[in-house]
Amino acid sequence: MSLKSNPYIKLNGGDFLYHLGIDTSQVNCKEIFHDVKFVCLGGSTNRMLKFAKFINENLNGNSEEPYNYAYKTDRYCLYKTGPILIANHGIGVPSLSVLLNEIFKLLFYAQCSDVIFIRLGTCGGIGVEAGTVVITDNVVNGELEPIFSYVSIKLGKRINITTTVDADLVREIYDHSSQNNSFTIVRGTTCSVDCFYEAQGRLDGALCDYTEEDRKQFFEKLQRNGVKNLEMESLGLFSYCHRAGYKAAMIAVALLNRLEADEPTSNIDMLKEWESRPFYTVLNFIRSKLDIV
Ligand code: R2B
Numbered sequence: 001m002s003l004k005s006n007p008y009i010k011l012n013g014g015d016f017l018y019h020l021g022i023d024t025s026q027v028n029c030k031e032i033f034h035d036v037k038f039v040c041l042g043g044s045t046n047r048m049l050k051f052a053k054f055i056n057e058n059l060n061g062n063s064e065e066p067y068n069y070a071y072k073t074d075r076y077c078l079y080k081t082g083p084i085l086i087a088n089h090g091i092g093v094p095s096l097s098v099l100l101n102e103i104f105k106l107l108f109y110a111q112c113s114d115v116i117f118i119r120l121g122t123c124g125g126i127g128v129e130a131g132t133v134v135i136t137d138n139v140v141n142g143e144l145e146p147i148f149s150y151v152s153i154k155l156g157k158r159i160n161i162t163t164t165v166d167a168d169l170v171r172e173i174y175d176h177s178s179q180n181n182s183f184t185i186v187r188g189t190t191c192s193v194d195c196f197y198e199a200q201g202r203l204d205g206a207l208c209d210y211t212e213e214d215r216k217q218f219f220e221k222l223q224r225n226g227v228k229n230l231e232m233e234s235l236g237l238f239s240y241c242h243r244a245g246y247k248a249a250m251i252a253v254a255l256l257n258r259l260e261a262d263e264p265t266s267n268i269d270m271l272k273e274w275e276s277r278p279f280y281t282v283l284n285f286i287r288s289k290l291d292i293v
């Protein structure tokens with residue numbers, strides 16, 4: 001048996017998942033990971049450890065320190081609590097793509113089925129208040145096209161992949177998340193770009209090749225096109241997951257309203273509280289899927 005998205009990868013071939021530090025000839029992937037149904041991803045290692053603890057406590061009533069399966073490396077962390085795999089992906093699509101390739105292979109070796117990927121992220125809001133949670137229902141690049149673009153060695157060409165978001169999954173997450181929340185949740189288009197500074201129209205980067213007026217026009221264009229947030233991974237997430245045959249969703253908290261500021265607040269306690277808001281949205285959704293009330 002081989003992987004559908006790559007016939008060269010064989011089930012019993014033996015594989016060193018280098019960036020996770022997992023050697024499949026030493027680790028019994030099927031025994032450990034076979035029951036995985038959700039893969040929850042976020043940028044930072046500490047936030048994902050916090051999320052693993054949160055899920056442990058709220059889903060399993062267990063306060064044990066989660067075990068990091070990727071302990072041999074400091075590139076990524078990898079936790080498992082019940083049917084939920086939790087990892088960090090770093091910043092941007094290149095870092096995310098390395099993790100996704102290795103997680104897709106891990107799920108294949110574990111012979112998992114019907115797995116849903118969810119990114120719990122942070123973002124800059126467009127016309128939404130800081131602290132608002134945005135569920136992506138449409139994704140576009142910096143040119144406002146729903147296209148993920150990469151260069152493949154296939155004929156040395158640029159490949160453009162039209163990228164869509166699963167409307168049923170968005171509805172399901174939204175319907176289950178909008179109960180009992182002390183914060184606002186909205187759905188909207190996410191604009192996914194490759195830089196925190198110039199590609200997001202910031203005036204406070206070290207480099208800036210546009211004017212304040214250009215920036216104003218960019219934000220107006222985003223608003224006219226229903227864009228609610230800016231971030232750096234969702235286009236890659238939706239595109240890679242679709243190619244590998246997985247459903248994916250993106251839930252991100254706005255750290256600021258970009259129509260008002262460039263810099264997120266320096267109030268760390270406030271940032272931490274906002275960053276944990278998508279945890280509740282994901283918990284409600286996973287509970288509903290697992291039929292836990
Ligand atoms: C949101 O936050 C990070 C940049 O600060 C990046 O990973 C993203 O998409």
Ligand code: URA
Nearest residue numbers: 122123124230231232
């Ligand atoms: N992440 C981003 O990519 N942009 C922001 O403004 C905040 C978080």
